[in-house]
Amino acid sequence: MALSKLSSFNHHIRTLTRGHFLPQPSPPSFLCLRLFSFATPEEAAAERRKRKRRLRIEPPISALRQQQQQQQPRPTSPQNPNPNAPKIPETVSVLTGNRLNLHNRILKLIRENDLEEAALLTRHSIYSNCRPTIFTCNSVMAAQxxxxxxxDLLSLHRFITQAGVAANIVTHNLLLSAYMDCRKTDIAMEHYKQLINDAPFNPSPTTYRILIKGLVDNNKIEKALELKEEMLSKGFKADPIVYSYLMSAQAKNSDADSIFNLYEELKEKLGGSVSDGVIYGSLMKGYFLRGMEEKAMECYVEAVGENSTIKMSAVAFNHILDALSKNGKFDEALKLFDRMMTEHDPPKTLTVNLGSFNVMVDGYCAEGKFSDAINVFKSMGAKRCSPDTMSYNNLIEHLCSNDMLGEAEExxxxxxxxxxxxxxxxxxxLMDTCFKENRPDDAAHYFKTMVESKLRxxxxxxxxxxxxxxxxxxxxxxxxxxDMMMGKLRMKDDEYKFMMNALFEVGKHDEVLAIVDRVLREDPTDLTxxxxxxxxxxxxxxxxxxELPKLIEDIEREKAEAVAKAAEEAERAKASTREAVNALLNTPRLFGKKEPEDQSADSTVNSAEAVETGEEETADAVSNASGDAITGQTTA
Known part of the structure; x- marks a missing residue:
């Protein structure tokens, strides 16, 4: 049927060509039907040759792609990952299901201020079916x-690191904050370098804020300035908060020129103006240092005036409060503080934080108004602010320095x-003030409470x-x-001499010898x-x-006797083990055929030689011999 259709089609073609007086073509064969696009077979052959030449000059895209794939290095197989490659931290998308429930449960413990239970639950969950995310671990460490x-923070961080929980930038920032608060600036900078070199992500602006603030607080301004330049060289935008830390440090050093130099640099990098009010407090201090009080108050009006366009935060207000209260403008500071308290409307508007109350406490104490300072301190709860340990210490220090120990104890x-x-x-x-107030028993009680609270x-x-x-x-x-602190503190000769001299003066020579006895038994190197x-x-x-040489001699003799006794017990245990091995090897078979006498004798001799040469793993030899005996029985 297909051939009949083909013949009719050819007849139709011939009919059409006759009407136009074209030359009569030869009837096409079945095999050349695919060449209808060319006039003659020679043209088709020429086109094939042309196409082959073009393919030799320009290979097809598929061939190029295949060649490129062959040249590219093959990625590491997931079955054999690089163990030295940094781990990529989890994304927030993993915080679902049971892991989210665990996260919320730990957050509830943190809100209840049960940090020990929160940390313990985090540790126990690491190797469970519901592994906590890095976000959960960060929440616990932030609370700590x-x-x-x-x-506790460093211990938890070490634990999750060993457990293989990949840290993110928040984890590193928390660790850097802890180091800076503990005045371990060198360790913090080493960790920062490790973060730059090894972490699979870049530091954040918060990282530089933490580091520069820590360096400033530890009076390392030169390093802070160098780190600021490094931050800018890495492409980060000029941060007004970073500049405010540096300007505050220069204000503490009474260096007004450096304050204005930093301000001009920041203004230039931000396009000619600074809209963040966080630097205005330091700028006012610079004017006060130069004796330009009117200029300082103009700066104050520019920042917090009615028509001001400056963005003011609680931290920015605090810097201005500090500048006013420390430069004879405490009345203005009180007015500004009242305004801040009125405008504070969380979460929409935040104009007051814990630092605001600390600044006002310092201002009241500087004015000698300690009752007002206590009242302001206790009123922070009305604005949803909770005092921390540093806030309490700040006010207690002011009270103790002004002979108000009773209020400090309250x-x-x-x-x-x-x-x-x-x-x-x-x-x-509290301890120092108790000694100052002739209350040594209370001072000793505070020290004992400190030790019992696991503080150091x-x-x-x-x-x-x-x-x-x-x-x-x-x-x-x-x-x-x-006696309590001997095992907890590394004491030097001066500490030993002071205590021994006090005992000598009251005639307690035996207790001095008891101290020497304890030192020789615990750490003889302390007895110089x-x-x-x-x-x-x-x-x-x-x-x-x-009595001293005799005591030293007796202790050395006791140590030598203890060593000899231990060696004797070890030799006795070795001998008993040798006897047990020999008895086991000489035990006749209970089942099966009896081993040849030559083979049994050889095995006994070999075992005895192994014991004589000091083979330490005797228990393994016993178990192996038992296994051989059982195997022989089973085989038989």
């Missing part, structure tokens, strides 16, 4: 940072009611306690604290030649100089 629990009790944990600074302030007083705090107790004749109490000479001189005055 707010309460100055730096040791604030200390209020910390427990507000669930704010005191730190070392809190206890040291340094050697300077300990020295002040012992010196205060010895000064009022409480040598026994001082000795009890000395200088300390030996000091103890020997004290004993010589009582005619007991021979």
């Amino acid at each position: 940072l707010r309460q100055s629990r730096y040791a 604030l200390y009790k209020d910390m427990a009611e507000k669930k704010v944990s005191p730190d070392e600074v809190t206890f040291v302030l 007083p340094n050697i300077g705090v300990y020295n002040r306690l012992v010196e205060g107790l010895v000064k009022v004749g409480k040598v026994d109490e001082a000795k009890s604290f000395f 030649d200088e300390l030996k000479e000091f103890v020997g001189e004290g004993l010589r005055k009582e005619g007991r100089e021979e």
